[in-house]
Amino acid sequence: MTRKSGDATRSTIRDVAARAGVSAATVSRVLGGVYPVSAQTRTRVLRAVRELDYVADARAKAVAGAGTPTLAFVLEDITGPSFAHMAHGVEREATRLGHLCLVCSTDGDVRHELEFVEMMRAQRAAAVILVGGAADTPEYRERTRRIADSLAAAGSRLVLCGRPPLGPGAPVTVVEYDNEGGAYALVAHVLAQGHRRVLLLGGKPDHTTALGRERGYTGAHRARGLDPDPALILHGDFTRDSGYRLMRGALEQGLEFTAVVAATDMVAAGALTALHEAGLDVPGDVSLAGYDDIPFARDLHPALTTVHVPYEELGRLAVRTVLGRSPDAPGEHLLLGTHVVVRDSVAGVGKGSRAGR
Amino acid sequence: MTRKSGDATRSTIRDVAARAGVSAATVSRVLGGVYPVSAQTRTRVLRAVRELDYVADARAKAVAGAGTPTLAFVLEDITGPSFAHMAHGVEREATRLGHLCLVCSTDGDVRHELEFVEMMRAQRAAAVILVGGAADTPEYRERTRRIADSLAAAGSRLVLCGRPPLGPGAPVTVVEYDNEGGAYALVAHVLAQGHRRVLLLGGKPDHTTALGRERGYTGAHRARGLDPDPALILHGDFTRDSGYRLMRGALEQGLEFTAVVAATDMVAAGALTALHEAGLDVPGDVSLAGYDDIPFARDLHPALTTVHVPYEELGRLAVRTVLGRSPDAPGEHLLLGTHVVVRDSVAGVGKGSRAGR
DNA sequence: TCCGCACGGGAAACCGGTTCCCGCCGGGTT
DNA sequence: AACCCGGCGGGAACCGGTTTCCCGTGCGGA
Numbered sequence: 001m002t003r004k005s006g007d008a009t010r011s012t013i014r015d016v017a018a019r020a021g022v023s024a025a026t027v028s029r030v031l032g033g034v035y036p037v038s039a040q041t042r043t044r045v046l047r048a049v050r051e052l053d054y055v056a057d058a059r060a061k062a063v064a065g066a067g068t069p070t071l072a073f074v075l076e077d078i079t080g081p082s083f084a085h086m087a088h089g090v091e092r093e094a095t096r097l098g099h100l101c102l103v104c105s106t107d108g109d110v111r112h113e114l115e116f117v118e119m120m121r122a123q124r125a126a127a128v129i130l131v132g133g134a135a136d137t138p139e140y141r142e143r144t145r146r147i148a149d150s151l152a153a154a155g156s157r158l159v160l161c162g163r164p165p166l167g168p169g170a171p172v173t174v175v176e177y178d179n180e181g182g183a184y185a186l187v188a189h190v191l192a193q194g195h196r197r198v199l200l201l202g203g204k205p206d207h208t209t210a211l212g213r214e215r216g217y218t219g220a221h222r223a224r225g226l227d228p229d230p231a232l233i234l235h236g237d238f239t240r241d242s243g244y245r246l247m248r249g250a251l252e253q254g255l256e257f258t259a260v261v262a263a264t265d266m267v268a269a270g271a272l273t274a275l276h277e278a279g280l281d282v283p284g285d286v287s288l289a290g291y292d293d294i295p296f297a298r299d300l301h302p303a304l305t306t307v308h309v310p311y312e313e314l315g316r317l318a319v320r321t322v323l324g325r326s327p328d329a330p331g332e333h334l335l336l337g338t339h340v341v342v343r344d345s346v347a348g349v350g351k352g353s354r355a356g357r
Numbered sequence: 358m359t360r361k362s363g364d365a366t367r368s369t370i371r372d373v374a375a376r377a378g379v380s381a382a383t384v385s386r387v388l389g390g391v392y393p394v395s396a397q398t399r400t401r402v403l404r405a406v407r408e409l410d411y412v413a414d415a416r417a418k419a420v421a422g423a424g425t426p427t428l429a430f431v432l433e434d435i436t437g438p439s440f441a442h443m444a445h446g447v448e449r450e451a452t453r454l455g456h457l458c459l460v461c462s463t464d465g466d467v468r469h470e471l472e473f474v475e476m477m478r479a480q481r482a483a484a485v486i487l488v489g490g491a492a493d494t495p496e497y498r499e500r501t502r503r504i505a506d507s508l509a510a511a512g513s514r515l516v517l518c519g520r521p522p523l524g525p526g527a528p529v530t531v532v533e534y535d536n537e538g539g540a541y542a543l544v545a546h547v548l549a550q551g552h553r554r555v556l557l558l559g560g561k562p563d564h565t566t567a568l569g570r571e572r573g574y575t576g577a578h579r580a581r582g583l584d585p586d587p588a589l590i591l592h593g594d595f596t597r598d599s600g601y602r603l604m605r606g607a608l609e610q611g612l613e614f615t616a617v618v619a620a621t622d623m624v625a626a627g628a629l630t631a632l633h634e635a636g637l638d639v640p641g642d643v644s645l646a647g648y649d650d651i652p653f654a655r656d657l658h659p660a661l662t663t664v665h666v667p668y669e670e671l672g673r674l675a676v677r678t679v680l681g682r683s684p685d686a687p688g689e690h691l692l693l694g695t696h697v698v699v700r701d702s703v704a705g706v707g708k709g710s711r712a713g714r
Numbered sequence: 715t716c717c718g719c720a721c722g723g724g725a726a727a728c729c730g731g732t733t734c735c736c737g738c739c740g741g742g743t744t
Numbered sequence: 745a746a747c748c749c750g751g752c753g754g755g756a757a758c759c760g761g762t763t764t765c766c767c768g769t770g771c772g773g774a
Contacts, residue, residue: 009510009512010481010511010512012729012730012731013730013731013732014730014731022753022754023753023754023755024730024731024732024754025732025733025753025754025755025756026752026753026754028731028732028733029732029733029752029753032732032733035733035752035753036751036752036753037752037753038751038752038753041752041753053507053510055475055478055479055511056479056730056731057420057479057481057729057730057731058476058479058480058481059416059419059420059480059481059730059731060420060729060730060731060732060759061730061731061732062416062731062759063414063416063417063420063729063730063731063732063759063760063761064730064731064732064733064758064759064760065731065732065733065758065759066731066732066733067731070459077445078435078441078444078445078448079438079441079442079445081436081438084435084436084441085436087435088434088435088436088462091435091460091461091462092462092464095461095462100459100461100476100480101459101460101461102427102457102458102459102460103448103458103459103460104448104452104457104458105445105448105449105452107449118412119415119457121412122412122413122414122415123415123416123457124367124414124415124416150410153366153410154367154412155366155367239652240652240653240656241652266652266653269653269656270656272656272658273655273656273658273660276658295596295597295598295623296597296623296626296653298630299597299626299627299629299630299657300656300657300658301629301633301657301658303630369759369760369761370760370761370762371760371761379723379724380723380724380725381724381760381761381762382723382724382725382726382762382763383722383723383724385761385762385763386722386723386762386763389762389763392722392723392763393720393721393722394722394723395721395722395723398722398723413760413761414759414760414761416760416761417729417759417760417761417762418760418761418762419729419761420729420730420731420759420760420761420762421728421729421730421760421761421762421763422728422729422761422762422763423761423762423763424761
């Protein structure tokens with residue numbers, strides 16, 4: 001009777017051993033590398049492996065203590081350009097170092113984040129990398145702290161990538177960038193052009209990233225002895241649609257401003273078309289700035305002034321820092337620099353009509 | 358002596374059993390769900406689990422035959438918007454169905470693709486999803502065919518997502534979209550506006566996706582009895598920078614054309630900037646169209662006419678189709694529709710100066 | 715009172731690998 | 745000729761779970 005189609009039988013190491021006429025231990029040694037094996041045995045085993053198209057079960061290896069551990073990263077939405085770049089950095093560096101990557105996206109749901117981390121713990125991931133910001137509430141801190149402890153106790157480690165530390169003593173590796181500083185420099189640049197009423201199209205009110213950028217906005221004002229009008233701070237999320245809606249709303253509402261600072265380039269993109277639709281010229285009537293420096297920022301018209309964030313580097317650093325590190329070493333904190341890249345969307349004030357009615 | 362910090366000891370099921378005063382089998386049963394266990398025993402076990410913060414090792418479960426298999430997807434670069442959307446679809450549907458996702462990016466290197474698939478086979482992934490196009494050479498087909506067979510023999514399955522089938526009889530699930538049809542409709546739309554010399558900013562010459570779009574371009578011409586000038590077909594890749602470079606080159610070279618069709622929206626974005634830098638108005642002087650309908654296509658100025666591809670749906674379908682399917686069922690082939698979305702970047706010919714010198 | 719059955723739980727085999735430990739065998743030394 | 749030593753390979757324990765098989769107990773019915 002021939003092999004019925006559908007028998008989908010993987011061969012095990014013992015099948016290989018039987019076919020090569022040796023023991024399973026020997027097969028393992030041939031494949032494993034270092035243990036001395038005679039040339040003749042080796043070729044017999046390798047032939048059997050080839051004939052059976054055998055590949056050792058990575059999970060069984062892992063259980064037995066061999067095998068390279070996998071890395072896990074959890075992010076909100078792989079679709080966001082900055083997330084994607086961080087993820088890319090993580091993934092590249094991980095595979096360069098020979099690790100596989102598990103990925104989960106939470107869609108912004110905190111419960112999912114929790115579930116995923118639990119799953120990653122079950123997978124015995126070498127590290128769990130939380131990519132991107134999060135809603136910063138007391139419960140969040142406490143919960144994340146517990147996760148970090150739990151991971152550390154299991155020999156793994158939590159990494160916060162693009163998210164601020166939890167507080168002293170948490171067994172967490174933090175790799176973030178100077179979020180506030182970037183916003184500060186950007187807004188300072190805008191103010192230096194003479195703008196005094198600059199609209200902030202922010203993110204969710206308690207989101208760490210949004211918060212940092214908002215602090216930079218406020219700080220840059222204060223540094224000039226200015227007090228930003230709270231009415232000029234709007235909240236949405238980091239999507240293109242949010243920028244569009246917020247901008248339309250502000251326009252319809254007759255808010256007065258001469259410049260707009262968007263929380264992200266995507267938000268800026270949406271805001272830009274809203275501005276265009278309202279017949280306003282950028283930067284003639286209104287100046288506009290973004291944040292993130294995603295690749296197509298220069299393809300907007302006018303090319304978008306924004307702040308550059310080394311997202312990919314961030315991801316790479318996250319994995320490089322966390323691997324080869326004792327699981328319960330004290331927290332480590334890396335802070336990467338940002339810089340504003342000046343293009344054409346911010347100009348001096350008072351060169352055109354003015355927004356608002 | 359207290360627990361020294363650094364002992365990073367995971368607890369095993371036997372630890373839990375010992376603490377609860379039962380056997381490991383019982384712990385497994387309590388956690389597993391269905392087997393009858395007395396209420397008292399259950400609570401004792403659960404308490405021990407909680408006290409030890411125990412999580413069962415997913416890899417050990419997998420070896421023992423329990424546990425949910427993971428899914429794997431391999432793509433070129435998570436950073437590309439269309440890739441990201443497919444990945445998102447895959448990931449969302451997979452977690453909805455309770456599966457974890459492994460991700461690898463090949464950076465366009467075929468050898469990496471091969472390595473990764475081998476790794477996924479070692480991981481005993483339920484399915485391996487190849488996301489996005491690839492260079493279509495005879496070796497590619499043969500190699501991929503072998504991979505498919507090998508995966509099928511191991512009870513897994515290869516899925517091609519956004520990539521054409523390999524030929525008859527391959528144990529492969531294909532979920533793609535009407536790449537050629539979309540390009541055909543788009544170029545037909547451009548031709549209908551009176552354009553006769555339309556420049557194609559294509560992808561790599563033998564890339565499946567690029568090829569399909571090129572076929573659509575040619576087909577639309579032929580259908581009108583036109584013969585496209587080969588000099589108007591340029592090759593690059595799918596990035597923004599490629600579009601920019603190609604467009605600049607075409608302009609400097611003095612190529613004659615009244616419309617530009619870009620292989621992707623990203624390419625179109627780069628091309629648009631090059632056009633603007635050359636002082637040309639779009640669509641006054643030159644019409645421009647893209648492909649993919651990525652979210653910010655409408656934020657370019659003018660808003661980009663493009664073809665919409667249901668990328669996320671594609672990813673979702675890929676996992677839904679492949680799960681709950683016998684591993685060596687005959688090949689299945691799903692083809693999703695595309696449609697052109699008309700915005701402002703394509704206008705009638707002869708309304709402005711003209712590109713080329 | 716005795717039998718049988720359902721219920722709950724333990725021992726052990728198993729999943730597919732790795733690795734420790736030991737024994738065999740051939741060759742060089744004394 | 746006896747001894748020792750080193751290179752190879754096999755048996756078995758182990759990793760951390762699941763599942764089969766079996767047994768002791770307590771209960772209800774005859």
